[in-house]
Amino acid sequence: MKRITAITCWSLATTFMTGCTFDATFPQEAEALGEAESQLVVSNALNPNALNPNALNPNALSPSALQLIQDPGSSGDLSRQLLRYTVSCALNPTQSFSFSWTDAFGVVHSETYSGLLGLAVGWANNRLSTSGAEWVSACLASRVNWYGATVIISSRGPTAHLSTTSEERAGYPAIEGAFFGNLFTSTPAIYSCHNLTNVDNSRSQQRDCAAGHVNPDGSVSSCGMLQILGSCSDYCSSIDASRGYYPSCFTSSDHLGTPISAVVTTALP
Numbered sequence: 001m002k003r004i005t006a007i008t009c010w011s012l013a014t015t016f017m018t019g020c021t022f023d024a025t026f027p028q029e030a031e032a033l034g035e036a037e038s039q040l041v042v043s044n045a046l047n048p049n050a051l052n053p054n055a056l057n058p059n060a061l062s063p064s065a066l067q068l069i070q071d072p073g074s075s076g077d078l079s080r081q082l083l084r085y086t087v088s089c090a091l092n093p094t095q096s097f098s099f100s101w102t103d104a105f106g107v108v109h110s111e112t113y114s115g116l117l118g119l120a121v122g123w124a125n126n127r128l129s130t131s132g133a134e135w136v137s138a139c140l141a142s143r144v145n146w147y148g149a150t151v152i153i154s155s156r157g158p159t160a161h162l163s164t165t166s167e168e169r170a171g172y173p174a175i176e177g178a179f180f181g182n183l184f185t186s187t188p189a190i191y192s193c194h195n196l197t198n199v200d201n202s203r204s205q206q207r208d209c210a211a212g213h214v215n216p217d218g219s220v221s222s223c224g225m226l227q228i229l230g231s232c233s234d235y236c237s238s239i240d241a242s243r244g245y246y247p248s249c250f251t252s253s254d255h256l257g258t259p260i261s262a263v264v265t266t267a268l269p
Helices: 012-016 029-038 063-070 074-090 130-142 166-171 196-204
Strands: 002-006 021-026 041-044 095-102 108-114 151-156 174-182 189-194 226-231 264-268
Touching: 063 074, 063 095, 074 095, 074 108, 074 130, 130 151, 130 174, 130 189, 130 264, 151 166, 174 196, 189 196, 196 264
Parallel strands: 189 226
Antiparallel strands: 002 021, 021 095, 041 151, 095 108, 151 264, 174 189, 174 264
8 A cells, every 4th residue: 555645735734724734545446446336425414504614715724714723612613524524525535634733721632534525636736626616615515414413415416526326326316406606715605406306305314404494483594604596496407317416507597607517416315
């Protein structure tokens, strides 16, 4: 097994933390294939309040972002959770991101977050591209959970990194909805739409964020900054039935503007 470790950190590393280590480990081919076959069925429990654009930057770490990551309190907990999910979305299983932070009692905590989906592996060494920013944003949005509960979902989309097997599609047949947008711009925005047929199924499995959380008074709340558009049939191109995802979506129901292809479609059992 060959390991390459960069001594200095830039791009993804400087987006979140100084004094970090980025590891790229290249396993044997058999190991890589085994990981690739199972990497698309992922867990989600990202707190809606953690989806904070102030902690995200495609190139350099801002003072406010650094402060959030190093905060020993609840804000720091949320920022580190966001970092963990961002690494999981952006990097692949051969890559990891290590850093340390100090709690209120002066105890240093060393942590390592591993990649999973590999939607922006180049971010480890270069500035995050617009396409990469959109894919990572969509991935993060798809993994937000109103309850902070871990629910296994099938993540799909028009990219080789999110291709699925027929077995996975059979095991996760209920298309929940789609997520898209960009959290890395000066005016960050992220959207969700839902499959009307499966809204009840999603909510029964503690997945509320595509359609919104129903409050005791009957009103519907969005998950943090996620903007709920409505039915995916109104905002997205027709679903690719053979692959189980929406190929592209729009932010308006009249489909004005350029279609967004960096769309993460989620499915449940």
